[in-house]
Every structure is written in C-alpha cells, then in structure tokens.
Amino acid sequence: MESTFNQRDEVTDFIQSNRELFEQHLLSEAVNVASKINEILQKGNIDLLKNAENLIVYIVEQQEENLVAFAEQEGIAWAEHSLTVAFKLEWIQAIRRTLWHFLNKYDQMYDRFSDREEFFQLEKRINDRVDQFLNTFFLTYTKYKDELLNSQRKLVEHLSVPIIPVSATVAVLPLIGMMDDYRMQIIEEKVLMDISKLKVQTLIMDLSGIADMEMNVISHFQKVLSGVSMMGSNAVITGMRPELVRQMIHAGITFDQKAETKGTLQQTLRSYLDNEVTK
Numbered sequence: 612m613e614s615t616f617n618q619r620d621e622v623t624d625f626i627q628s629n630r631e632l633f634e635q636h637l638l639s640e641a642v643n644v645a646s647k648i649n650e651i652l653q654k655g656n657i658d659l660l661k662n663a664e665n666l667i668v669y670i671v672e673q674q675e676e677n678l679v680a681f682a683e684q685e686g687i688a689w690a691e692h693s694l695t696v697a698f699k700l701e702w703i704q705a706i707r708r709t710l711w712h713f714l715n716k717y718d719q720m721y722d723r724f725s726d727r728e729e730f731f732q733l734e735k736r737i738n739d740r741v742d743q744f745l746n747t748f749f750l751t752y753t754k755y756k757d758e759l760l761n762s763q764r765k766l767v768e769h770l771s772v773p774i775i776p777v778s779a780t781v782a783v784l785p786l787i788g789m790m791d792d793y794r795m796q797i798i799e800e801k802v803l804m805d806i807s808k809l810k811v812q813t814l815i816m817d818l819s820g821i822a823d824m825e826m827n828v829i830s831h832f833q834k835v836l837s838g839v840s841m842m843g844s845n846a847v848i849t850g851m852r853p854e855l856v857r858q859m860i861h862a863g864i865t866f867d868q869k870a871e872t873k874g875t876l877q878q879t880l881r882s883y884l885d886n887e888v889t890k
Contacts, residue, residue, distance in 0.1 A: 622671050625717050626710075627664070634660050636712055641705035644698045655692035657685075663706050670710065670740040682744045686751025690759065696752065700745070707741045765797065772798050774805040780812035781883050783876065787820030795831040802835060806842045813883060814839055817876040819850025829864055836869035846870035849879045 626633050637660075638645040644659065651657050662685070669678035689699055714733075772794075776782045784802065806814060824832065839846040848870045859865065866872060873879045 622714065622717055623668050626667060626671075626713050629713070630664070633709060633713060634663075637663060637705055637709045640708050641701050644702045644705070647698060651694060651698070655688055655694055657688055657692075657694075659702060663702070666703075666706060666744065667710060670737055670744070673736060673740065675740070675743070678740060678744055679747050682747035683751045686748045687755050689748075690752045690755040696749075699748065703741065703745055703748075707738070710737065772801045774801065774809070774811075774814070776809055776811070777880060778884060780810070781815065781880075782809060782811045782813070783815045783817060783880070785817045785820065785876070790821060790824050790828050790832075792828060792831060795828055795835065799831070799835045799838065803838050803842060806839065806844050811844050813845045813847060815847045815849060815876065815879055815883070816870075817850045818848060818855065819852065819876065822852055822854050823858070824855060826862060829859065829862075833864075833866070833869060836866060840869065847879060848872045849874065849876045 638648075644651075648659055651659060662681075665681065666678070668674065669681060685699075688694075689696065714737075772784065772786075774782050774784050782805070784798075786798070802814065805811065836846050846869065848866055849872070851872065873882075
C-alpha cells in the first residue's frame with residue numbers, strides 16, 4: 612500500500628493524518644498482541660489502538676502529567692481485568708519502534724532533524740517518556756494487584772470466621788485450622804463487629820478444630836475474650852483439645868477469668884437453648 616503522508620509541520624498531526632498506515636505498522640510490530648486486540652477490548656473495554664494514539668500524543672508533545680495519569684489508569688485497568696503484562700510490554704515496545712519509523716518518514720519528507728544534537732535530544736526525550744510510561748504502569752499495576760490480593764485474602768479470612776446466630780441472643784464461632792497473629796486479628800475484628808451488629812449476649816467459641824496455638828496467639832486470644840466482655844457479651848469456650856490444654860497448663864495460662872469453659876459444643880448449645888425455651 613502506497614504511503615499517503617501529508618505535509619504537515621507537527622509530528623503528531625503527521626501521524627494522525629496517516630493513522631491507517633500507523634496502525635498497520637504497529638500491528639505488524641506486535642504480532643502476539645494483534646491477535647488479542649478484540650479479546651482485550653471485550654474483556655477490559657480497552658481500545659489498544661486508540662490508546663496508542665493517545666500515548667503518542669503525550670510522548671511527542673511531552674505532556675508528562677497526562678502521560679503519568681494515563682499510565683496509572685492503564686496499570687489499574689490491566690490489573691483489574693487480569694490482562695497479560697507480557698502483552699502490554701510487547702505493545703509499548705511496538706509503539707516505540709513504530710513511532711521512530713514514522714519520525715524517520717517525517718524527517719525524509721521535511722528534513723527536520725539535520726542537526727545531530729537536536730536529533731539526539733529528541734531521541735532522549737522520547738525514549739525517556741516511553742520508559743516513564745512503562746515504569747509508572749508497572750508500579751501501578753503491581754500496587755493495585757497487591758491491594759487486590761490483600762483484599763481478597765482478607766475477604767477469605769473473614770469468611771473463614773463464621774459467627775452463626777443460633778437464637779436471638781446466642782451465637783457460635785467455630786474455629787478450625789492453624790491460628791496465627793494475622794488470623795487472630797481478623798477474628799478480633801469480626802467478633803467485635805458481629806457482637807454489636809447481631810446484639811449477641813453469649814458467644815460460644817468452639818476450639819475443637821484447634822490443636823495448637825503459639826504463646827503470642829494465646830495472648831492475643833485472651834485480648835479477644837476481654838473485648839467480648841467489654842462489648843457486654845459472655846464468652847463461652849468449648850471443645851478444648853487435650854494438646855492445647857496441656858500446653859496452657861505448662862505455660863501457667865487459663866481462660867477462667869475471661870470466659871466460661873465447657874465440654875462439647877453440642878452439650879453447651881443444648882443447655883443454652885433449653886434455658887431459653889423454659890424462660
């Protein structure tokens with residue numbers, strides 16, 4: 612296809628007036644991404660060709676503020692829709708090569724870069740802006756991805772702390788698996804919030820699924836029990852396993868002052884529910 616370059620002074624005008632040729636060359640430079648153009652548009656509502664045109668304007672016209680904002684926007688969009696970062700890197704490098712290809716065409720037509728010093732300054736400015744876009748994109752992408760993973764982890768942890776109302780005033784919290792400081796912090800947040808929200812008067816905490824707790828975790832658990840009491844609720848602990856009881860005995864730790872301890876969850880529930888029925 613023959614070139615239809617128009618004789619304009621501005622590089623951006625020159626590229627925009629030859630948009631079709633620019634896009635064809637860009638797609639030929641990014642073969643892997645080219646086959647995913649429509650998929651990325653549908654998945655993330657990201658128009659790569661339109662965005663490439665915007666990026667070219669920000670780079671050539673040295674619009675640093677717009678470039679940084681655009682890179683941050685793109686970083687969030689790619690992280691949010693879990694798009695492949697390798698495609699983004701290939702795409703930006705293809706934009707870099709295509710831009711230089713058209714700068715070369717522009718120079719051939721208008722002989723604007725005859726001064727070597729001026730050309731090298733232009734090269735530095737453009738490549739610096741491309742690198743700035745990439746750096747900002749990857750930093751934003753990584754930050755958003757980390758925040759998303761932390762948010763998802765916290766959601767999973769909250770779901771793993773189910774406070775189950777069994778009557779208007781009694782609720783059960785079954786605890787299962789490994790306990791660490793992070794999970795105990797989640798338990799603390801969930802317990803205090805749900806006691807207030809559900810107006811729990813008695814919280815039965817079943818530890819039959821817990822075989823071991825580190826001393827720092829036990830100390831944190833005692834603070835949770837204090838918090839339950841300060842919220843005006845009674846804490847009842849059931850199902851303590853022999854291994855955990857032995858560990859606490861040897862460490863000189865008890866829950867007696869902060870909670871009532873009972874045998875099994877089934878017996879405790881029957882006792883409390885029977886009492887409510889007879890009231």
